[in-house]
Amino acid sequence: MRHVVTGEAVALELSSVSVITRGASLLLDLVIYWTAMVLAFVALGLTGATLEISEAAAAALSLATVIGFLVVVPVAVETLSRGRSVGKLAFGIRVVRDDGGGVRFRHCLIRGLAGFAEIYLTLGLLPLLIGVFTERGKRLGDVMAGTYAIRARHPKVRPVLLPVPPATAAWAELADIGRIPDELAAGASRLLSTVQAAGSTVDRSALTAVSDRLAGEVIRYVAPAPPATSSVEFLTAVMAERRNREYRRLARQQQRAEKLHQRLHRLPYR
Structure with a gap:
């Protein structure tokens, strides 16, 4: 349980998420994005064979597809859902600011750009190492954007019906x-x-x-x-x-x- 003090000096109790849970949600997101990207490449290949697109145009479309599915789409999804994605929704977590507020476009953009470098260029080793040694399991994108992940879904607790002894x-x-x-x-x-x-x-x-x-x-x-x-x-x-x-x-x-x-x-x- 982490205590967060908002700008109105109100202390909030927000439980941060472990590195393992964050890694599992990220893995699910990557599977979805990569599957969609592969399907898009198949569609581009069929379209290129039909319309006889030049090599330069095909290379430009391929680069735009990679950037779109690995950067633009994740940033758009997190921005529109206020810190959620399919993987985060499945594991019941949400990305918020360090003061407990909702994330905005600039937070998601910084996270998306930094995530592309730290996840793909280091094969996920850099987020793992930084998440282990930071207080709230942050990755580099969270440190740069001032965000972290909290647990948004908690198990229901049945009311205690025992009488006073x-x-x-x-x-x-x-x-x-x-x-x-x-x-x-x-x-x-x-x-x-x-x-x-x-x-x-x-x-x-x-x-x-x-x-x-x-x-x-x-x-x-x-x-x-x-x-x-x-x-x-x-x-x-x-x-x-x-x-x-x-x-x-x-x-x-x-x-x-x-x-x-x-x-x-x-x-x-x-």
Whole structure:
């Protein structure tokens, strides 16, 4: 998870993508572009044989086809889709600016021109080496354009339906639960969902190790300290009480919205 500070001084939590995922999406894009380029060359060959095009014109068309499919088309696709391509869409990633904003034509153009040199002239070795040693898995085009890839598609997390444990009910009702980071809350929810689904068949040693680690991170956002209990019960109490408070808050908002709706649609002087 990477923290990005926007121009409005707002901290965003954007998870960057690993070099392996980026390489797989790039490989899929290259297969598509090269397949389209080969088909275009076949069409040009058939057209040239029919129309008897000169060698100079055929060479110019061939060069334009290579530049078009390896530079122009990738730049156009990323610009129109705001940092997406077929490969990135398949792997659920998107290219954004370093401040978390959407990319524009100049970012995509720099990435496309640099990508042609670093990918094809070095056979993909330069992006691999730079991606391993940069903080967010950037390639040279990302460093020059000020961009990087984030994970735009996340797995759905089912809501935790476990109730607050009786031993911690009184504490949870009065505890001050701060804003738990989304990634940490998702990890705790996945753990409790596993406990809820697996029951007694879960590996207790692995469960205890993971729950202790998550509890040590969650406790920093909770005050006062919980009573003596297990880490699983502590996480269950925090997540269940967090869910209950959010439900009550949304219920109050809905009630206020319904009352306002009735007042606005009530006949005058009634």
